[in-house]
Amino acid sequence: MIYELPKEKINVVHDDDLENFLEQLGILKKFKQGKLKCKFCAVLITFENLHSIFPQSGQIKLVCDKAECMRQLSDLLRDGTVKL
Amino acid sequence: MSAEDIIKIYGPSSLFALMLIYFLCRPEALEKWATVLYRIVYFITKQGGKRIVKHDIQSRINGFSRVLGKEIANYEPVGINIEWVKNEDVAESFFRDDKVVIRMRHHQDQDKNFVIAAMAFVSQSILSKTKKYLSRNQRESIDLYVCKDLCHREKPRVEEKFFDYYFVPQTDESERIKEFVNKYEIMHKVGIFYGVLVQELNFLGKKVFSQPRSRNIIEEVTHLIDFLEKYAKREVGDEDIQTTFRGKYCRCGIMIVGKSFKVQNGKTDPYLNYIEMLVHSKIENIYLIGPALTPHELLIGRISTQVQEKYGYLEYFSKKYKATIRIKGKRNKVNNFLVLMRSVDPIRFYDEEIEKELFGE
Numbered sequence: 001m002i003y004e005l006p007k008e009k010i011n012v013v014h015d016d017d018l019e020n021f022l023e024q025l026g027i028l029k030k031f032k033q034g035k036l037k038c039k040f041c042a043v044l045i046t047f048e049n050l051h052s053i054f055p056q057s058g059q060i061k062l063v064c065d066k067a068e069c070m071r072q073l074s075d076l077l078r079d080g081t082v083k084l
Numbered sequence: 085m086s087a088e089d090i091i092k093i094y095g096p097s098s099l100f101a102l103m104l105i106y107f108l109c110r111p112e113a114l115e116k117w118a119t120v121l122y123r124i125v126y127f128i129t130k131q132g133g134k135r136i137v138k139h140d141i142q143s144r145i146n147g148f149s150r151v152l153g154k155e156i157a158n159y160e161p162v163g164i165n166i167e168w169v170k171n172e173d174v175a176e177s178f179f180r181d182d183k184v185v186i187r188m189r190h191h192q193d194q195d196k197n198f199v200i201a202a203m204a205f206v207s208q209s210i211l212s213k214t215k216k217y218l219s220r221n222q223r224e225s226i227d228l229y230v231c232k233d234l235c236h237r238e239k240p241r242v243e244e245k246f247f248d249y250y251f252v253p254q255t256d257e258s259e260r261i262k263e264f265v266n267k268y269e270i271m272h273k274v275g276i277f278y279g280v281l282v283q284e285l286n287f288l289g290k291k292v293f294s295q296p297r298s299r300n301i302i303e304e305v306t307h308l309i310d311f312l313e314k315y316a317k318r319e320v321g322d323e324d325i326q327t328t329f330r331g332k333y334c335r336c337g338i339m340i341v342g343k344s345f346k347v348q349n350g351k352t353d354p355y356l357n358y359i360e361m362l363v364h365s366k367i368e369n370i371y372l373i374g375p376a377l378t379p380h381e382l383l384i385g386r387i388s389t390q391v392q393e394k395y396g397y398l399e400y401f402s403k404k405y406k407a408t409i410r411i412k413g414k415r416n417k418v419n420n421f422l423v424l425m426r427s428v429d430p431i432r433f434y435d436e437e438i439e440k441e442l443f444g445e
Contacts, residue, residue, distance in 0.1 A: 003108070003109050003110070003111070004111055004163075005146055005149060005150065005161050005162060005163030006160075006162055006163065007162070007163045007164060007165035008162050008163070008164055008165065008205065008208060008209050009165045009167050010164055010165065010166055010167065010186060010201060010204060010205065011167050011169055011181070011183050011184065011185045011186070012166055012167065012168060012169070012185065012186045012187070012188045012201075013168070013169045013185050013186075013187055013188065014133075014134050014137065014168060014188050014190075015187070015188070015189050015190055016133070016134065016190075017168070017169070017171065018187065020171060020174075021169055021174055021185075024171075024174035024175055025174060025175055025178060026175065050187050051186070051187060051200070052184050052185060052186045052187060053178075053184070053185045053187070054183065054184040054185065055178055055179050055182055058179070060178075065249075067249060067250065067253030067254065068253065068257070070200070070203070070249070070250070071224070071250075071253070071254060073184070074203060074204070074207040074224070074227065075220065075224070077184070077204065077207045077208045078207050078208070078212075078215050078223055078227070079216075080216075082182075082183070082184050083182065083183050083184065083208070084183060084184055084186075084204055084205075084208050
């Protein structure tokens with residue numbers, strides 16, 4: 001009877017869990033030291049500008065929240081190169 | 085019968101039953117109320133911030149997706165499920181799932197969370213099969229416009245946030261995206277952005293299989309967009325405008341059932357003669373459009389029945405919708421009625437032989 005829609009899952013991490021998440025991925029130290037860069041524009045990733053994280057060829061890629069970088073990530077999603 | 089009448093006749097428990105039915109049919113409405121509850125709980129206890137983020141986004145996007153399901157004949161609504169990354173086995177599941185993890189801020193910054201989730205959802209879920217064959221500008225402009233529409237239905241500050249983060253930077257950077265978006269806006273005014281364009285593109289995605297992105301499809305989609313834009317700009321009564329699109333992949337025609345004297349006359353022959361020409365031209369989708377007035381709807385209904393009997397087309401979809409059409413240079417709001425007649429045997433492109441057989445080398 002319940003008319004539920006089929007769902008697309010979106011994986012997200014909340015700010016409250018972000019440090020733990022980065023720690024478990026083994027990149028928290030580098031993150032805090034300001035040594036991680038955006039995959040697309042190479043700007044330093046900070047707590048303020050982090051948009052998303054995804055794996056690619058065994059590596060961890062980070063994306064900043066600049067319009068052009070979010071746009072490039074959307075393009076990878078449309079292409080199916082990366083998935084939500 | 086109003087809710088008040090129902091309570092008088094069946095007693096107060098009937099109201100509860102009505103609400104239950106409503107929430108069962110629309111779980112996102114229940115989720116919306118749950119968000120309000122979580123906000124109250126958070127206000128008192130400072131607990132449950134993540135629940136606010138999750139259920140607020142889910143209820144709004146799922147509600148929009150359900151609306152699209154009613155506007156687009158061949159769109160099967162898909163919802164969103166916000167899934168928090170688990171605290172255990174993070175590294176293992178991160179590489180195993182091979183998926184993007186999006187960062188969500190505290191719910192005090194929920195508008196930003198919402199536009200980011202909305203854009204990610206639209207990028208992956210709307211026209212996912214078709215977008216593989218479109219140019220970058222075409223697919224970006226469609227996502228941008230659909231997401232703009234989603235945010236427009238929200239509070240103005242959400243739309244503003246969307247403009248700041250996505251719309252302005254992308255339209256500023258690409259003149260072509262800006263042009264496409266302007267054309268969609270004109271189509272949307274007359275109710276054919278979702279009702280014809282997105283629908284036709286969805287059909288396209290289901291009939292082209294395993295082909296690489298080709299210039300032919302990209303150019304054809306551009307011509308389809310131009311055709312629909314010209315139609316949307318049409319003045320009422322202008323009969324010189326092109327009303328059929330005969331591409332290789334998209335083949336559709338629009339027939340307007342609007343002239344009062346023809347409707348009063350009630351004869352279907354002039355319309356059927358035109359439709360016969362469309363059928364012979366292998367037009368797969370025929371849109372019958374007229375004012376949502378009883379005489380027009382009855383005539384459209386009779387035309388539809390005869391087209392089904394004579395040519396074996398299906399009445400695929402019908403709906404009433406609001407449109408703003410041009411009369412003597414000014415836009416006027418009207419209620420329209422649309423019926424989509426679809427060929428039972430649309431051409432599908434899954435090997436080169438079919439293409440050569442139908443269209444030559």
